[in-house]
Every structure is written in C-alpha cells, then in structure tokens.
Amino acid sequence: MNQIWNPEYETMAREERRDLQFKRLQMTLRWAYDNVPFHHERWTALKLKPGDIRSLDDLAKVPFTAKADFTAAYPYGLFAVPLEKVVRIHSSSGTKSTPVVVGYTRGDLNTWAELCARVAVGGGARSHDVAQIAFGYGLTTGAFGMHAGLERIGATVIPAGTGNTRRQLQIMRNFSTTVLVCTPSYAMYIAESAADMGFDPRELGLRVGLFGSEPWTNQLRDELERRTGMSATDNYGLSELMGPGVSYECQMKDGLHINEDHFLVEVVDPQTGELVPEGKEGELVFTSLTKEAVPAIRYRTGDLSSVSYRPCVCGRTFARHTKVYARTDDMLIIRGINVYPSQVEAVLMDIERVEPHFQIIVSREDVLDQMEVQIEVEPSFFPDAMAKLLEFQHHVEEQLRQELGVRVRVRLVEPKTLPRHTGKAQRVIDKRVTG
Numbered sequence: 001m002n003q004i005w006n007p008e009y010e011t012m013a014r015e016e017r018r019d020l021q022f023k024r025l026q027m028t029l030r031w032a033y034d035n036v037p038f039h040h041e042r043w044t045a046l047k048l049k050p051g052d053i054r055s056l057d058d059l060a061k062v063p064f065t066a067k068a069d070f071t072a073a074y075p076y077g078l079f080a081v082p083l084e085k086v087v088r089i090h091s092s093s094g095t096k097s098t099p100v101v102v103g104y105t106r107g108d109l110n111t112w113a114e115l116c117a118r119v120a121v122g123g124g125a126r127s128h129d130v131a132q133i134a135f136g137y138g139l140t141t142g143a144f145g146m147h148a149g150l151e152r153i154g155a156t157v158i159p160a161g162t163g164n165t166r167r168q169l170q171i172m173r174n175f176s177t178t179v180l181v182c183t184p185s186y187a188m189y190i191a192e193s194a195a196d197m198g199f200d201p202r203e204l205g206l207r208v209g210l211f212g213s214e215p216w217t218n219q220l221r222d223e224l225e226r227r228t229g230m231s232a233t234d235n236y237g238l239s240e241l242m243g244p245g246v247s248y249e250c251q252m253k254d255g256l257h258i259n260e261d262h263f264l265v266e267v268v269d270p271q272t273g274e275l276v277p278e279g280k281e282g283e284l285v286f287t288s289l290t291k292e293a294v295p296a297i298r299y300r301t302g303d304l305s306s307v308s309y310r311p312c313v314c315g316r317t318f319a320r321h322t323k324v325y326a327r328t329d330d331m332l333i334i335r336g337i338n339v340y341p342s343q344v345e346a347v348l349m350d351i352e353r354v355e356p357h358f359q360i361i362v363s364r365e366d367v368l369d370q371m372e373v374q375i376e377v378e379p380s381f382f383p384d385a386m387a388k389l390l391e392f393q394h395h396v397e398e399q400l401r402q403e404l405g406v407r408v409r410v411r412l413v414e415p416k417t418l419p420r421h422t423g424k425a426q427r428v429i430d431k432r433v434t435g
C-alpha cells in the first residue's frame, strides 16, 4: 500500500486546494448562518453576511469562537441539524466545567474515518497490522475516531480500552499486536509494566505507535522508541473540531500535516487575535470546511504552535504545524512567569538517570508561589551516598531554573512511587486552587 492514504487530496497542488477551500468555506459559512442562531445573531450584530466573505483572507472579518461558546450553548445550541440527523454524540469529560457536547451526522462520521485513516497511514500503519486501541471507549473521541480510521485502512482492530495494563500486555502478546494507539504517557507505563513482568517490551513486536491527546516532547518520543522498538508519531485533534484527525505526523516526524481540505488553519496572537506570519508561534485557530452537525467557525484552540507551508519530503502538500507543547489550559503561572509542564518534561528527559515520570506540585507559602517537581530516579541510583544525591538534586534544580526562568524545588523519590496514568497524564497538583 502507498505511504499516503489519499494521494488525490493529500498531495493536491496548493493553488488547487485553495480554490477547494474557498468553495467549502463559503458553503460552511452559509450553512452555519442559516442553521445556527448563535452564528446568525453574532454576524447580524456585526452587519456581516456569508456573502461578504469573498476570499479566504476575508475570513478574518468573521468573529472567533471559543470553548466558552460551547459551554454556553450546552448541550445542543451549536448544532446545525436536528437530532434526527445526528447519529453520534461525543462529549468532553466535563470534570472541571460544563462539558463540550458535539454531534456527528452520518456524513461527519464518514469524513472522520477518512481523516483518521490518513493519520494511521501517515504514522506507518498498514492493512496487515493488528491495532490495539488503548483509549477509553466512552464519551470522549479518541478511541472511536482512530478505531474507524484503522478499520477503514483494513487493519485488524482490537478495542482494548484503557486500564488493566497486565491484560493489555497479555492481549499484545497473544494477539500479536503491531500498532498501539493511546496517550504517550500510557505507552510509557505499558513499556514499564512489561519490564516489571520480566520481559523486554521490544520483544512484543510493536511496530507503530499512534499517540495523541496530550502534549509530549520529542525527547519522550525518543525514549519510547528506544524502549519499545516502535516508530512513534503524534497526531492532533480536539472534540470541538471533530476529535483526532485534524493533523498528523508522517514518517519524517517534522511537524503535523493539517488535513487542509477539511480544516482551514490560522495562527493568531493569543492576546490581540491578529494573524501572525508563517513560522511564528501563536494560537491555532481552525475553521471546519465540511462538517455538517456542528460546524467550527474560527475556533480558538488555546494551543500554541507555528505553521509552515514548506513542502514535506513525504510528498504531502498540507501545511504543517509544530508539535503542540503548550496548551493555554495547561499553563501555570508561577510568580508571574508562565510555565508549561512540557518544558519540565523536556528538561528532565535530557538528564541521565531520570525516569520519564514526574509530578508538579504547586502551592503558596507566605504569599509566594512554590513549585516542586517530584522525579523518580533509576533504582541503581539510590545506593549512592547522600552527598551525591544532593549534588544531583541541585543539578536538576539548576537545569529547570535555566529553562523555566523560575526557581523550582526538586524532590527525588523512589522508583514507581509517582502515579501512573492510563489516559491523559495529570502532571500538576495545584494546591493554590483548592486552598
């Protein structure tokens, strides 16, 4: 099979694609205006009609939407079709706030499978593969999107779900799994558990890892690939847009290809909302071009990245965005300085003898923010003398201070004492919030 799932669209000439994008954009704006009162009212207040958008650049006239619009419209306020036409509902977990609810028409599900098929093939999966999906099968989108995409390419799909890591490993061994689909932190935990069970995870025969739904660094990728022998790629999506399938890495692992025939990307300054030039970091904003049930119009993702239109060696002509390390949702403000957990991960992964598990505890002492990073060190390290341990701790503190620009306390803990995660890693305990 070709390395590219849908060459017609994935390698389309840029000019031709811009024409297609503009046609689809006009249809989407008209669809949203006619069928979603929320959009109709907002544009009317600005004296704006879909017909006023006469080029792709005119899109900048259209107001942004954000997560708050979904929660305000809970549950069905942004739907453009009656429930009768909706064949699937997904939702965010909503543990912290009102959940985001999205719906899919039959056509939307078809598109979703197509886009996730591109993700799967881009990451190296083929029809002869056995793909174990260790995302939760529930209201969230991760499992169902990749499930449909992998089925579409003809792979054998095992809907393992999350948790019960020993059983996951048993399935892997007995069913000859070659593709693993989950969060990168769960993949790391699975690899570690294999070692605990007394075998080398490289013996599992895993070839390909399709990882997403949390920010992760290239350093963690290298470590995962080293431990498991598989090729690990990142993919990106949000349930507000569709779920996985918005963008994906190819074998070059040099940026995520955006499925631009279905999503129009803009990068804006998070403060001013102004467009930033190619290659400059800003907030990713997406407009869906084919969605029926819940069209996304200039949706502000809160994710920081930059976009490049340089052609990729793989032959795809899609724009690429850099790996999303920073979600504005994850940002911590420590004594006025913005800190992202992925920065901590990047520093730790570059230090030898540190295990890829850490926890950040933020608290407030005498009105000052305190950040503590708890890290596990390799078992062989602990017999060392106390002085060496302290020296090492100071070394890590200094590395973190240089990267983050803020003083951090480091606490070394024994191996396997920090929590492991079967879904998205919860790296931060912020005690300032709960008092």
Ligand SMILES: [Zn+2]
Pocket (backbone or CB within 6 Å): 250, 251, 252, 257, 312, 313, 314, 315, 316
């Ligand atoms: Zn590529």
